[in-house]
Amino acid sequence: MYIIENKKVKYKLEDKKALEKIEGYQFGSNKKVHKINGNDITKLIIYNKKLANPIVKKQVDKKYKKLVSMITELLVSDDDTGRSQIEALTEIEKFRQIIKNKYREYLTKKDLEAMSKQLTIIQKEAKNKIIELQNALYENQLSRNRSSSK
Numbered sequence: 001m002y003i004i005e006n007k008k009v010k011y012k013l014e015d016k017k018a019l020e021k022i023e024g025y026q027f028g029s030n031k032k033v034h035k036i037n038g039n040d041i042t043k044l045i046i047y048n049k050k051l052a053n054p055i056v057k058k059q060v061d062k063k064y065k066k067l068v069s070m071i072t073e074l075l076v077s078d079d080d081t082g083r084s085q086i087e088a089l090t091e092i093e094k095f096r097q098i099i100k101n102k103y104r105e106y107l108t109k110k111d112l113e114a115m116s117k118q119l120t121i122i123q124k125e126a127k128n129k130i131i132e133l134q135n136a137l138y139e140n141q142l143s144r145n146r147s148s149s150k
Contacts, residue, residue, distance in 0.1 A: 004037045025052040025106055049106055056106040060099065064115055067095050071122055075129065082133045085126040092119050092126075 024047035034041045046052040071091060074084040096119065104112065 004039065022047060023105075025056060027052075027055055052106045053108065056103050057111060060103055060107065060111075060115075063095070063098075067091060068118070068122070071126075075122070075126060082130045085130045085133075088126045089123060092123050095119070 024045040027044045027046055030042055032042070034044065046055065071088045074088040074091075077084050096116075099107070099112070099115070
């Protein structure tokens with residue numbers, strides 16, 4: 001539940017550039033309209049990190065679960081070329097960069113470490129599968145070369 005109160009401004013802004021330097025988490029977009037107390041709000045920027053944390057955490061968890069399900073499907077698929085494993089590694093790295101650049105300030109270390117541990121495990125598994133596929137291809141080539149040279 002949100003309550004909007006109109007209060008008189010006690011402080012005046014002396015330096016407008018100081019206002020531009022304040023960074024906050026933008027919640028919402030131009031397309032999505034939030035109605036609060038009969039007012040339409042499109043771009044809501046949350047400046048308090050404690051208030052932004054639960055919202056950001058919820059959004060990141062949603063993206064994280066989607067990523068994990070997609071990566072699981074990629075790793076389980078029967079792909080002999082290793083493309084699905086490489087794609088999984090690419091998606092993991094994209095997600096890490098997004099978290100690093102966009103959400104890190106608003107998440108706690110505990111949340112970041114938990115996601116990082118799970119992603120590292122999945123990343124190691126994908127790398128191991130790639131190595132196994134490369135070894136199998138190398139052994140196939142060796143056996144073909146031996147049989148063709150006889």
